[in-house]
Amino acid sequence: MSPNGLTSPPSSPSRLILYNFTSQWFLIPQGTGIIAVILHQLDYQFSGLHTLSYIFWLLTIILLVVILLLYLARCVLFSRHVAHALSHDTSESACLASISISYTAVIQMIALALVPSWGKGWGVAAYTLWWTNVAMTVVVVVGVPFVYIRLYPGGVPHLSPGSQLPMIAALTAAAGAGVVCQFGEISPQLQVPAILVSYLLIGMGLPLAFALDVLFWARLLDRSLPDRQHTFQDMILCGPWGQGSFALQALGGAVMKGSFAGYDSGMFITARAAEPVGYVSMFAGLLCWGMGTFWWCFAILSIAHGATDGWRLKGIPYGLVAWSVVFPWGVYTNAAVQLGKILDSEAFKVWSTALTVILVIVWLWNMLFTIKGIVNGSLLGLDRGWKRHM
Template sequence: MQDGAADDGDVEKNGQANGQHDKAQEPRSRFSLMIEDFSFIWFTLSMNTGILSILMHQLPYQFNGLGILSTIMFVFNLVLFSVFFIMMLLRCILYPRSLIKACASNITELSLIGCLPIAWYTLLAQVGLTVSNASWGGEPFFIVAVVMWWIGTIVMLAVAATVIVVFSKTDIVNANTINPAIIVPFVGTTTNALVGGEICQYSAEVNARVAVPVIITSYIVCGIGFFVALLIYAAYFVKLMNTGLPPPPLTPSLIMLVGPAGQTAAAVQVLGSAAQTHFGNYGKGTFLQSQAGELLATVGVLLALLFIGIGLLFAIFGVYVILETAYKRQHKYTLI
């Protein structure tokens, strides 16, 4: 009897084990696989769409219909961002271990987390540029843009700090494995500064008491982005000297190196104009006065010209390498 009971128990355990094994072997749906493999790189599509919408809105040479095209791109960007954000949220909920493992072991995946807040910035910029200036917009939507900006600032600083901590505590990156994607979080902080200046300068019915803290904080985060980018530039030069250019399919990623310099150049100009506009109305202390605002506007143009210099160098270098790789027919499509 005892042997029979034991046999029955063994059979039951084996049945449970086989059931669990069969369950593990069940084919997964394409949707679940797509969710688990969903990458932050998809937010680059939202980023680029948003940048195009902003450029069309701010282009000095306007023509009939360009504003409408800018609004269409803004709405399209909103749809893209919403879809990608939901997909990434599902991955965080359903497959958190997979996401953490990917970010902790892959320098590119970790760096591209910065694409999410950058895409967010393109949306909030258009809230200030387009929505607040609509006939039904006004100051309430400037406040909405500012709230969105502060949320983005907190997230972007958290991402930048996390990237530095992971780089310093793990061995996923060194002077020989560094790639241009590492600069994305710091492109994000300079973009943060640029968008802060834009919503304070170009939104409708801007409140100086709300705008000035945004301007001051934007200068600070701009400094974080640009000066950390200088360190990355130096490290990447060491990589180029040691191991040469990245693989041919990844040579377009060299254009990422233009980002911090270009965004910083734009940011200091826009922030200078915003300071000139709002510091006088704020009028507190010795620095937040109209004279300081005028000085920042002038110095911003000078600094922008200096920053454009290094950006132009990397642009020429990147274009040359891309053209040479294309001439040799070594390109292969990739989102990076």
């Protein structure tokens, strides 16, 4: 036990790995899951692309389960250390939202992949799982910001893009409902409650994301810039707007597909309201994608600036934070895929395909460096390598 009452780092390599196993590892299944969804829905399909999508889906499930078990083991064995990390490290608490985000991707793929092949029962299963995820999401989107305010140091200079992950979780759950309602073949009586709750989740997530955007912009104007390694986190700023765009488009499509007409209750949930609600929702999705485009471009420039010194390439030290690029890029791409469908636009179809190709390359780059970091121990807290800790 250390003087401050915390558990001292253990000497055993296996226990030291668990001791240093942060919630940032959940960024990996989070980024993997969105690629599965994109590959399944991409307009320009080729033989084997759906199979590749299923591989990414299976990998997401495996990664999520394994990482969750390891993190739970860390919580059990080093509970004081974890509690201290959650109350002092913003990324530790924020990345817990990635559990819900990854879970949503798994649910989406159930509706997209299993319902057409194995029947409507899987749509009901996806719908049921979605409600369990909503409960998790509400806890995250309310609880984590509360922790920020009560426990972390005050002031804009301490605000990071990672603080938006809980908002992204809410928007991702809303997007998941749009997919389940459109592809899950469930009744309007089941769809409408999910659609209404999803719009509420968007109301919880998107305004908060905008407020945090403004505060982070104030931090940048004050020249309080993140360190080079955390430059990757700037891509997270694109996440709420990309996912918000897709959620609004998907929910608008579900409304116009017959959910409101089939439910037909009250003054609002009617066949007459379906078209205006659906069109406004889709138009709002287009506007959100525009805001996402700004932050996507801004993040690209920030990363390029952080990786260069003048005109010379100097690189950015690799860490798990680099996975922050994958999911926001993915939801921005997924929204572009959806815009290509609802607008029947070749421009969006081509652009989303180009984004997907680059995204897969970024995923492979991250995975290679992650495997390298596991092998040499640098990402596991074994700074002296595996052999010297034996």
